[in-house]
Amino acid sequence: MTDIVELKRLLNDRALDVAEHLLPRGVLEGRDWCAGSTAGETGRSLKVCVKGAKAGVWSDFAEGGDSGDLLDLWCAVRGQPLAEALDDVRRFLGVERPSFERQPRTYRRPERPQCQAPKSAVLDYLTRERLISADAIRAFRIGEQGRTIVLPSVLPDGALAGVKYLGVDRSTEGRKVIRVEGGCEPVLFGWQAVSNANLRECTITEGEIDAMTAWDYGLPTPLSVPFGGGKGAKQQWLEAEYDRLAQFEVIYLALDCDSEGDAAAAEIARRLGEHRCRRVLLPHKDLNACRQANVSAEDIRRHFDSARTADPEELIRAGALADDVVDLFWPTSESRQGYRLPWRKAGDKLRFRPGELTIWTGGTGEGKSQVLSHAVVDMASQGARACIASLEMAPAMLLKRAVKQAGNNDRPTEARIREVMMWLDTWLLLFGQVGKAGVTRLIEVFEYARRRYGCDVFVVDSLMRLGVGSEDYEGQERAVFELVTWAVAKGVHVHLVAHARKSDRSNGQAGQVPGSEDVKGTSEIASNAANIIGVWRNRRLEDELRQMGEAAAAGDAVAEMKLRELEDKPPVVINVAKQRNGDWEGKIGLWFNTGSYQYRSANDDRSGLEYVA
Incomplete structure (x- = not known):
């Protein structure tokens, strides 16, 4: 263009x-x-x-x-x-001028109105009530017919395109009394006051008196729409004025600050180009109201200088994010966004931020769902409200595990179970379906939980239960993309469990902890995630601990020494393989408590955490 x-x-x-x-x-x-x-x-x-x-x-x-x-x-x-x-x-x-298809129309040119220069009622109304200067009245060639203002629309070549008549007095219902010459071409009012053909900026208002006020304020090329605010037929003048407005690099839309003015500004900007049009937000309803409220020309100019183009919502100026960037370098306790992992060793190295999706991956039986469950319980202690779709586990079984983790107890009494359940009820909702669920329906339920109950953490366990096959790469990509899009749009965090590809982990080395490349399925799953966390169980270490434990119990001193050495090695390792919006990636060793189903790092109290006092 x-x-x-x-x-x-x-x-x-x-x-x-x-x-x-x-x-x-x-x-x-x-x-x-x-x-x-x-x-x-x-x-x-x-x-x-x-x-x-x-x-x-x-x-x-x-x-x-x-x-x-x-x-x-x-x-x-x-x-x-x-x-x-x-x-x-x-x-x-060697380029073409902008053009569009115009419907052939015939307009009549009106006769010059029988009127005189304002001397009595019209002059008094404009100068005393509306504070319009005599110079502006002359520049816009305003006429008077008794108690009626004559407002001519004169084109740059001097041709009279239309005439509007505005009564000084209101009707008995309190409405303006307006009459317009019929059959005339809808054009902007105010070209007759433009003295410089090379001006590059103009001001569009929603009324002729506002255009004259803009002239008195010294604003660039004041013009007025012929039919007021709104959209559709009210902005038919755009077709006639498109070529004449092509010379303006900046178009200030100083229309009324109400819904009709906003609708008109949006349509004008869309038709003339959002990059050229700047919406002016005035301190009062319109320019003449500002004049009557004694708003100075300097203050009006400041509002014009601060006007912004009608940019797409997706386009953000860098300067608007200055505070956010400062917070990323020097975060405060108030500005840190997102929830932490439960372990002191992790600290603030990883945050589950709003508008992100985290992939939790690992082989079958590695404990990825269980680690995630403990993480969500801990997030609740940080203020999170969660909705979990455990499509692989019945809701009651999921809650049994959560009760153990929240209460730090393997066999709690009935009273304690009910006490913990009351705490869980304050922040946890469940998607009560086991088996396959379509991602569209899942998001509908999640959206309801977000809006009604304020949930901001969502868990999907697992990807393969969203109605997509292991070889349906397009379906996997589509499902993950829908979850990411929803998370970003709503400012929530989605945790998605995805299985890892099968590999040889028999050597028992922590280097075999799954990473970004190990997520089973299309590569787009990992590409769309903000974070990827791999979970790995050292089964060889578990076997050695069991063997040494049995031998030590039988009185083998060597086995007892070996057992103490082995107990210092973490049997579970998580690998933060990707963190798009953070600076840290790395591994954390964890110890699993078979009684409470909690995980602890080297820096944590091995006795576990009490989430419910």
Whole structure:
């Protein structure tokens, strides 16, 4: 799309070619193309930067300090108004002007209204009640018919396109009394007040009086939509004005600060280009209301300077994230996001942050679901609310394990079970289906749990129970992508259990802990995860511990010494193989308590944690 913004970029990319084309008698000196003036004679007074970050910027030091970009230079050298220069530039660049299909329509030109310059009721209303200056009234060619304001729409070529009549007095119902000449072309009001054809910025308001107020405030090229805010038919003027607005690089949308104004601004920006349009948020409903509230021109200019383009929601300016970046370098206890692992050895090295998906992987029987269960119980003590879809375990069996982990007890009394269950009930919900479940339905239930109960941690155990086969790579990718998309959109964390590929782990070395490449299925599973945690049981060590324990119990002193050595080795290892949003990856050794189903690191109390006092 070759609008003015794109043309300016294309010219800057060919700054040297443009300078040579416009000023053929100039010479290149370092980064500058030098000439005598915009008339093109030889000399050094006019310099055009043709290389580097400032390519396209020029200054004429001998002609009163004229300067600008290459479009300004084109207008100055060729003596053309901007609209004509843009067509010339397109021919030079070999690009087409923006165009669209227009429905052929016939409009009538109205007769010049029988009116006079405001002298009585209209003048009094505009100057005293609406605080419009006499200069603005003259510039916009406002007329008076008794107690009616005559508002002409005059095109840049002087042709009268339409007339609106606005009563000074309201109707008995308190509404404005408006009459419009029928059959006329819908165009913007205010072209008659534009004195410079080369202006590059304009202001679009939602009413003629607001346009005149903008003129009094000194705002750029004030124009008004003909039919007010809203969308659809109210913005039919865009078709007629599209070409005339093509010369504006910045279009300020100072429409009313209400729902109708927002709807109009959104449609105008979409049609004219979000990159050119900036929505102005005023301190009062509209510009004239600001004038009546004594808002200064300096304050209004600040609101215009702070106006932002109607960027897509997905596009974020870097500066808007300054606080977040500072927190990543120097986090405080309040700014740290996400939940930690239960073990002191892990500390803050890994955080399960909002908007992420973590893959827990390992072979069958390695304990990945059990480790994750302990981690979720600990997250609850940090303030998490969880919803678990354990598609491989009945809800009651899952809760039995959670009761052991939360209560740090293998055989709790009935009273203790009920006490722990009351604590679990404050933060835990279960997806009560075992077997296969479609990911769409699962997300629907998760979304309900998020909205009604405030859940922010979600567990899916496991991927292969989401109705996708082990060889259905497209289905796996689609399921994981849906979970990731939902987690990001809702700011929650999803933990997904995925089996590891079969491999030879018989040597019992911790180096065999599964990593990113060991997740079973398509590579897109690992690629879409923010974190990947592999879980591995050292079965050889477990066998040796059992053998040495039996021998020591029988009185074998050597076996007893060996047993103490073996007990210092962790029988479970987790491998943080990927952490996209963190700086640490590595392994942590864990010891498993068969009574409480809790895991402890070397830095933890081996007696376990009491999550329920």
